[in-house]
Amino acid sequence: MAGSTSIYTIARRHAVATLLSMPIIMWVIPLFVSGKGYSFDAISGIMMPLMVTLLIVGGGGSLLLVCPNCRKSLFMRGPFSVPWPARTCSECQTDLTRIDRKGAPV
Template identity: 35%
Template structure:
């Protein structure tokens, strides 16, 4: 499996984690009122789920697949933005 396939799987994983976090905050808000602790727990959960994002790098030059210049995007590059290598 290529680095792009792993990064794409991580992107889908993060979409699921985001959905669970939003539902968690909505359920806590519905039954217990506005809770800052629930929001904080959801944010920490998303950070923990996304800890592997920095490991998806181009095998030729080391550029991260999720970075476009200074910006982080939710879907990985199929071709490296630095060296132009195909990653799929």
């Protein structure tokens, strides 16, 4: 299918979005809100839902991005999760830059 996006490109976009949103949620928003004079309770009321959302979207999304051949997560290297996706599947050695989510060539 011409014009499709590789699974590696999709996973890379997810990693960049997650890594860029972390400092915004953890530092920029609290500093901005505290600069406006809000209390710690108000700040934590804003921060907790944002952190839970980041955990679910960032962590859950990375587990859903898998090799189309063997279903191994692109973000797993052995027993550890890493913040950047693999270009080649560590399980079946598939080049993930050349196939889409369904396993078709890009």
